[in-house]
Amino acid sequence: MSEDRGTETLREDPAEVAPNMNEDRTLRQNRFSVLISVLGIYFLAGILMIVGVMVSERFLSAANMLSVVGGVTILGLVAVGAAFVTYSGHFADLSIPTTMAFSGVMAVEALQFGIVAAIITGLLVGLVIGLINGFVIGKFRANPIVWTLAMAFVIRGLMRWIWSNRQIYPEVEGAATGAGQHFVNLYRYHLLGVIPMTVVVLAAFAIVLHFVMKQSSFGRQLQITGASFEAARLSGINVSRNVGLAFLICAMTAAVAGIFLTSLSRVGAYYMGEGYDFAAVTAVVIGGVTLAGGRGSIVGVIGGVLVIGLMRNVMTLMGIDTFAQTIVTGAVFILAVGIQSNSLRRLGRDDA
């Protein structure tokens, strides 16, 4: 209902709304549209749940619900970090897959020094890649798509050169210290025997990053930076630092996701993580973080991740094949981008 009223207001006088909007009104509209986008994604999740119940009586079983969530935790970890890049107005980080692969491979390589060393090494890889991306894009204003794509090429080339295209195995590298098995169990560990640890880690990241985005001064500055880079810069905000931090957060969550993915796959290899970049951007965008930057929330992104999980689940339950599923996911992405651009245009903010 409220959504209808909102669009009605705009429809009444579209020509006047945009030019006459004062700053106060813009802010209100923003909060309102953010609310809609956040609620909207959970509304979609609700619809999918209803369809699911109609399709299968086992849909609401604890096992199925856990499998929906369990199947998208790694994606979720990537998405909550990637959201910061999109939020900062820099679209996407295409070095996500290689960051995942590299931290996984390096962690496996470091297993000879124990499990703690392995995890720290994996995280350090994310830190270094994030710092480089952040510095170059934040400081030198490199095009984020081109730069992160180039970065992905370089890292991948490096991995293939160092390990001669071979894959390495945690159980082999960590055999001497016994850390290999611990590493493999990282992904498989269940808290209290029921809740997968990956879900707990994702929840922790989501909560912390939600507060970082919404409550911290960095988050507020990032919002302004994302909404209008020049305005933020002119008002004295350290835009280089903020953009750099956004890429750093993204690389760090990608590194965590990479360690989990390597643990799950029991293999460290240069090709790990492929496809997570687009899947993450899809989750981020349908979760309400606009590609134009400065709008959206982690709550919405988690909703986006859940919707992707639910969509896959419901479609498989309906017997729809994987190719059609890919088309549907792509179509939802296009639709989300379309709706966002349209609502921004209506608000007169499509140039932001």
Next chain:
Amino acid sequence: MKRLGLIALVLMLAGGMVAFAGGAREADTAVAEDNLERSLEVDISGLRSADGQTLLPELSSKEVPSRPDNPRSLPETDPMHWYDMEYLGWGVEEKINIPDSPADGAIGKRVIAIINGDHPYLTAYSTGMQKIADAYSMDLTVLSPNWDLAEQNQMLDEAINERPDMIILVPLDARVAIQQVRRVNRAGVPIILSNMLPEEEAMQYAIAWTGPDDWGQFREMARVWADELGRSGGVAYIRHAPGGSPYFARTYGPITELAEYAPDIETLDMQAPGFEAEATMQVVSDWLTRFGDRLTGIGLADDSAQAIGTIEALRRAGREDVLVIAAGNSKVGMDMVKDGDLLAITYQSAEADGAVALKTAVDWFNGLDVDPVLYIPKQVITQENVEDFMPAQW
């Protein structure tokens, strides 16, 4: 007198030249014969792959039935529907412009192999090929275009310009392979195709195709699977990448085999979530929700990421009773067979795959008859024999 003397001189010179040339030819023939003799004497039976298996045991043969009139009109569960894929290369009636074998032995020959990309499997493949090259003191170069078709075409042109004694090609694209092979053929360079199947037409211009018998392997494994399933229940398949030959072979191989061997086994679904553990895990979890106890078996096109995702989903659901088979044989897959997570995987020796391509070239250089299609040996790996195949090649 002078004139007679001049004629005699010319005749002598000419006679001398002919005698010299004849002698040189004799010497050439002698060297060639010697090289052939030495090549034929090379014993490669002692060569082993990294897993301790004989690098090149006796190659598998395949019974080729006659082609039905219109295979595509038959139902998909009929093995003959897939005739043109499964027996690709056997039906070529006439080979075009294939150079005659020099029959002068393989030793010292220059061979350029162009593979399709970088992958742990192909690294082992190249290792196997190199072992054969070393055994015959051949000059082998292996080039990888890293999954880039334009790059592969360029490498092929450069290889043709170098005029090696043989080109070995792993096609990147089944259709483009026709032009590629024709180009090499027109340049008069002998070519052998390997590993990935091209379209049938390409086979006319190549001496042979060598590689795994994907269909045969899955037929063999499907029987083991069916026996363990008690020839009943419901199965589902995770497929290979669309477009390639394994996409069909690893799904319809078992489906058509089971239709004959265990017709009570029902095919519930097939999906292609790619080679990604998390995505596969979700598909399998969804199947468990959708089919419940009806799902008793899962067939996989890959024994690494797909197997990991599948087993993880089964474990989470407490459904370890589901019997899983997969195309192998990576380290991950073999470990899972050993642990009892996977019922069976196929033995596809990457090193043998590379070795057989070059060994076929060797046979051709040695003037031996070469079959149009040569398969590497197929075997099913289960918990009972898995130790024989370890450590894994890749």
